[in-house]
Amino acid sequence: MTERVVLAYSGGLDTSVCIGWIAEETGAEVIAVAVDVGQGGEDLDVIRKRALSCGAVEAEIADAREEFADEYCLPAIKANALYMDRYPLVSALSRPAIVRHLVAAAKKHGATTVAHGCTGKGNDQVRFETGISSLAPDLKCIAPVRDYAMTRDKAIAFCEEKDLPIATTKKSPYSIDQNVFGRAVETGFLEDIWNAPIEDVYEYTQNPATPREADEVVITFHEGVPVALDGRPVTVLQAIQELNLRAGAQGIGRIDMVEDRLVGIKSREVYEAPGAIALITAHQELENVTVERELARYKRQVEQRWGELVYDGLWFSPLKRALDGFIDEANQFVSGEIRMTLHGGRAVVTGRKSGQSLYDFNLATYDTGDTFDQSLSKGFIEIFGMSSKLAARRQLRA
Amino acid sequence: MTERVVLAYSGGLDTSVCIGWIAEETGAEVIAVAVDVGQGGEDLDVIRKRALSCGAVEAEIADAREEFADEYCLPAIKANALYMDRYPLVSALSRPAIVRHLVAAAKKHGATTVAHGCTGKGNDQVRFETGISSLAPDLKCIAPVRDYAMTRDKAIAFCEEKDLPIATTKKSPYSIDQNVFGRAVETGFLEDIWNAPIEDVYEYTQNPATPREADEVVITFHEGVPVALDGRPVTVLQAIQELNLRAGAQGIGRIDMVEDRLVGIKSREVYEAPGAIALITAHQELENVTVERELARYKRQVEQRWGELVYDGLWFSPLKRALDGFIDEANQFVSGEIRMTLHGGRAVVTGRKSGQSLYDFNLATYDTGDTFDQSLSKGFIEIFGMSSKLAARRQLRA
């Protein structure tokens, strides 16, 4: 029987050419799978038909938007996940979501191999391939751009030679990956890290410097999950989508950083993630109100490691699962409301309310009603500082 | 011989009353010491004379501004120190700086005790007392507000009875601590955590929402130390002061959070730290460019623990010293320039330049000149993901 290859298909030039290219290189039949994680753009049915026109024996589309929001973005919100304290893992979250569908398609169609369009110097190749090998260790992976040296020029030549129904216009200067949780942009002039991004780079966000009216939103969380905006119940997907619009309109969520890639190099990245940044900012402050201090301190370390693992493509790893156990437990009481002002590029928390609050007005107040017994502090301080004091005494002796 | 007590003196009502109060409670002579950490306000010589008028047997002032910037703020910049990812430790940094001067004065004047004006439910009592016991384990500490139940009403009565030269006007609604690194505000209406701060609360920063021209600054660091602004050489103190003005004018550095105090309660805090936030933001991005990935990842954990230790009053502890060893080593190559736009409440990095950069254009670029050997990636991915893949295979077996 002819071998079958499942290809992660975007509808663009590269993966369209891959269909025929893989067939020629391997002799296999190619099944194109396009996964909707909220990237917008072309109609997916148009994309599906293009795959068939390019020679795919089967072409499938999967609407994974709710699933992506619930099973991939939500854990990131609960983890306040910001790689290098900045980047909300936009592409890193979508890869395992896509992988699940590729693997399912491979199983359904009896494919032995999965192919993707990544280059050999980025993170995404790792995320695809470790994801695939974790869900289906016996599937092989190929990356034509990397493994068969498929350059853009060769792709255009192939396209013209085979008369494929794709526009081979001059390449956009921007290399973009986007989904409902955000958007990543790379482009030549940003490879000089002294250059600032220009407005043209952005699509999810307006210029924060443009004067406009502020927006105010109240986000309700239940056990770490955003469940309502301004009192209207929402799904996680809806929460992200609405905040993408509202926070995006205020210029919130632009990130410009030099980043440590898993493959050992540093790269310049520009991101936009208005909804993600608004939700994580709100979630963090609700944790400040509802999570006990020692748990909160430890959770910050867990969050960092969680972010590194996900960035590094280890979504399906045993450690990731065990950290999720910790994070879910820590979110048990993260319920309540956060009021934020969205304005001028900033999502600023202005109020918190929670039935699970650990903030105790009577202990905190310096006014009438104070219930804190200050006489306890003397003993606390003496014993809390004891080991440090003994060490100091030793040092003075020296 | 009469016992002597060194009092941390601010010139305000509480510590002015403390002079006589301590004398009455303990029979000791009181030496007032006011330390200038850039808090501004009244002339320190006026404050010194007031102490004498209130009954101090000696009164001293110490200009600790350069020392505070170099020995306390600078390590915090190198550590990107943000307690709970937000608060640049403003008050927490000043306490050990003040403590050094109190202890020196106690030694000079033969005092056996140090007194401070803190209450019994805050962090500062701990910072003062663990600091003192670490530098001079044999000195005693007293806190009249906490230990002798000196309330504000009693202080005013004492003041009037003794006819002390202090205005006993109705208390300001704001409880404020400030120094060159920032400003902390607490006030009754903010104890309701649903209430937003009002503009009246702020002094170091303008309203970020007011339309104005953006400011652009280039900060030069050498081994983690800010050494020039826009090419002009500066001391650390000057860097903080100038950025307080310039970033403050753009509304940068406002923080409003619910915070975990060392004494086990949560409190609402509002801070302003324009210079600190601008400097830390720039320093972080320069680290992104110059610090190797695994060191950078580990440093984040070290930074968190450093911030907790300093917040918790353990500035002089052995662990703090050992973490400083790590942080100094990690800053060895953090040299270069960061260009930032200061505007609308945000300090945004727009460019980086460094002779110590680990960003390698030729490895990072997708254009001509790419030197990254993509054929290596296949082997990397297979072995990098091996342990996770073996675990996955086991699980599928189950």
Added chain:
Amino acid sequence: MTERVVLAYSGGLDTSVCIGWIAEETGAEVIAVAVDVGQGGEDLDVIRKRALSCGAVEAEIADAREEFADEYCLPAIKANALYMDRYPLVSALSRPAIVRHLVAAAKKHGATTVAHGCTGKGNDQVRFETGISSLAPDLKCIAPVRDYAMTRDKAIAFCEEKDLPIATTKKSPYSIDQNVFGRAVETGFLEDIWNAPIEDVYEYTQNPATPREADEVVITFHEGVPVALDGRPVTVLQAIQELNLRAGAQGIGRIDMVEDRLVGIKSREVYEAPGAIALITAHQELENVTVERELARYKRQVEQRWGELVYDGLWFSPLKRALDGFIDEANQFVSGEIRMTLHGGRAVVTGRKSGQSLYDFNLATYDTGDTFDQSLSKGFIEIFGMSSKLAARRQLRA
């Protein structure tokens, strides 16, 4: 109504005197509660009657042995919990188990206060009181030895004056705490940390230096739980008890260390925990076989923090619960058999077998059958070492 106090009762002189002493100090009725955590010694019914003779209005005994093994010792085994890499938390584990029964008794009998016999310089006072305030924040705690300065001499005098039915013989030189998980000994001559323990100190273990036949045991674990010894099904309690005898007979589990107490001082402690050490040693090695590398590496950190929390009396804290979530997840595949030789003070693993093993003979072997593709290593090494290499290149440039 008369106030009621629940007293943690051991049957010894101190807590027997506490019954009357508390009554005199507070006017309350005292309810004595003795909890069996496998400490052995006197019959608990004798102890119960003694409490009544000493003036308790009620006296209860609780057999908490199974519960202690299942809910307190087992999590410690799963966590490989060794405080300071040595001490299996013997007393620290029993305190929360006892606290649960004290709180239940307080509720049942309408008591407002719980009393315990600890001094004011040890860890156990903290464990009792934080435990009680975590389960029943409204209960008060008293510690007569600490709070009413009840010294041993005063206790003997009280005892004789009231003619209490307790032997007031000269105090044993040993201060001992023991339960099924181990035994702790403190005594005057060991307070000189240059002195070695003498054989007289030990009860759970024979002298390891005495020549004897080795014992061999196979311990079967299921998801981290010891479920069989030499193929015979056992409860956790039985596993500990049998290994206490067998490993104890071989001199295994003696620990002699200087330890960091929570109250800030260092103390000399001698422990015996033959069953605990045998079980943890076996569990660790089964984890080596069945737990994926990155999870295993992270778990070591979690284990350390878990041990510190439990040592510090924070058994019922939110962080402890969240760490348990992580640890349980990590134990999911820790199933299989460990063969150990017990001999000469050492529990030495000599074999491992597991249906969940991640050890893959075909990947590991250097003989025929090797399936490891060595050609992948070159790429792995290049990229794995890339960031370090780039940093080195920078340094050579300097």
Added chain:
Amino acid sequence: MTERVVLAYSGGLDTSVCIGWIAEETGAEVIAVAVDVGQGGEDLDVIRKRALSCGAVEAEIADAREEFADEYCLPAIKANALYMDRYPLVSALSRPAIVRHLVAAAKKHGATTVAHGCTGKGNDQVRFETGISSLAPDLKCIAPVRDYAMTRDKAIAFCEEKDLPIATTKKSPYSIDQNVFGRAVETGFLEDIWNAPIEDVYEYTQNPATPREADEVVITFHEGVPVALDGRPVTVLQAIQELNLRAGAQGIGRIDMVEDRLVGIKSREVYEAPGAIALITAHQELENVTVERELARYKRQVEQRWGELVYDGLWFSPLKRALDGFIDEANQFVSGEIRMTLHGGRAVVTGRKSGQSLYDFNLATYDTGDTFDQSLSKGFIEIFGMSSKLAARRQLRA
């Protein structure tokens, strides 16, 4: 000019064959370098001559024993480095020591390439190559066994064909790596992890079960460095050598474990490291006496990461250097004496003495002289447990 290759030469069959093999494969001249890290065995001059007979254009030997002890083993002792809590990193420590000499020889002889005899599935290939690329990023690395598929059978055939002066007797069943810090053994029958090692496997240690007289040793440390044994000054090398003999004679330091390799697989390893284990055990206990609690707790985490880095071949990485900064600072007061009994496979600390001790008899004792103020504990406990108590109160409310 002819290319030159520096080969890490052991004198055995594999690396002897490599000389000619590399020459044939690459056309390069081969320079053999043998580094003495205390592995014992053949005279190094004999080895040097054999290299020349096998076709090396140059052959050098380097006595790196003192350097290995001082610069590689000593940091491991200060770090109490035990990978997976067991393995004192024997081979992992020697690789960077050897690499330094290979790189120096390459520079001296104008070589462009370094070759080593490792296979493609172990850790040592990574350690060699990341080490080389960190010291000399422009040197190439080759591993004939891995890169040119040089199997044992082919090596023997080559040897016979070329009439090389090496015995090609049947391969020893044991694959061994040894140096002064310990010895590693792999062998076919141990690849079945249910099999126990046999006595034949061991060379550095006697059978611990054989009855014999105990040995007692007093080890003196100065700032973490072992400086005397039983009062006689020693170098670090001498300390390791003498304790190898004395602890080895008592059967101390045998390790049998399943280990996580960097290349993602688990392997069975048997080690002997009598001196290393004795020294680390003593050093740990001296730290218990002299290092402040919070520093000690944090150091355990640092130690774990240090061990992982060194195991993973990142000796020359920036993170390793920064961790060394921490560890050196932490060892500043680790001075004093540890008395140990060496017997029956166990190195047991029986006494500690230190002028830098933080153990304070007067605070620790329960006898006359107690200076600990127990009245402070009440306040400490209340505030220490406050955040946990507030969380508990919330939960009861729920």
